Every structure is written in C-alpha cells, then in structure tokens.
Amino acid sequence: MEEKGGIVVARVPFLEHIKNVLHRSNKHVAKITVATIPLIYVGNWVFTDEENGRQHHLEISADLTISLDRRQLAGKVISIDNKELIFLDNYGYQLRIDAVDNHPISVYDEADNRVYQLGDSPLA
DSSP states (O other): OEEETTEEEOOOOHHHHHHHHHHHHHHHHHHHHHHHGGGGTOEEEEEEOTTTOOEEEEEEOTTOOEEETTEEOSEEEEEEOSSEEEEEETTSOEEEEEEETTEEEEEEETTTTEEEEOEEOTTO
C-alpha cells in the first residue's frame, strides 16, 4: 500500500479487482435467480389432445409436484431453469415444460412424443 495525498491506495491489480467484484455480483444474482425460477412454473394450465379432443388440466405446485387431471404424477423434477422444467416419471419418461419470458408455454410428453400448447386454466 502507498499513501497519495492523505489517501491510502492498495496496489491490487485492476483485473483482479474486477474479477472479485464480478464473482461477488454473480453469486448474488445466482442466488436470486435460483430461488425464484421454480415460481414461474407454479400454477394451473390446460391443454388439448388434438388426437381425441380431450382437454387436460396440468397443475404444478410450489413444491414442484405435478398433477395431471387432478392426479399427482409419481416422479421427480430432475432439471429446472428459466427455459424448461424436466420431470422424470417412475416409468422413465420425461415431461418437459418449456417457458418463454418466464411463462410456461408448452409441455412435451416423451411417452407420446408430442408437444401440447398450454393455455391458462379457468381453475387458476
């Protein structure tokens, strides 16, 4: 350290200082983002199976349990970010819920190999 005009100046390389600031900032942003990501998926939606015309109700709770037509699906969320939530059922098939602008827009059912567009549920 050296003193310049009554101010103590630490000799920390500029790039090291920037790296430390960014590292601290990224940690803070990551904590906020990780904590809030699941909330974009919580809610009630409907989708229609075009093959048989049936309308289905999809519900995702705050603890990330997923219900289809009011029946809880056995399985677990294996991946989640602001673009998709991936749920693996007990049969080994995935449900992928895609989101755009922090709003779920579709669900892909690996068992059927089909994508269904989500609409807001009147139950919400």
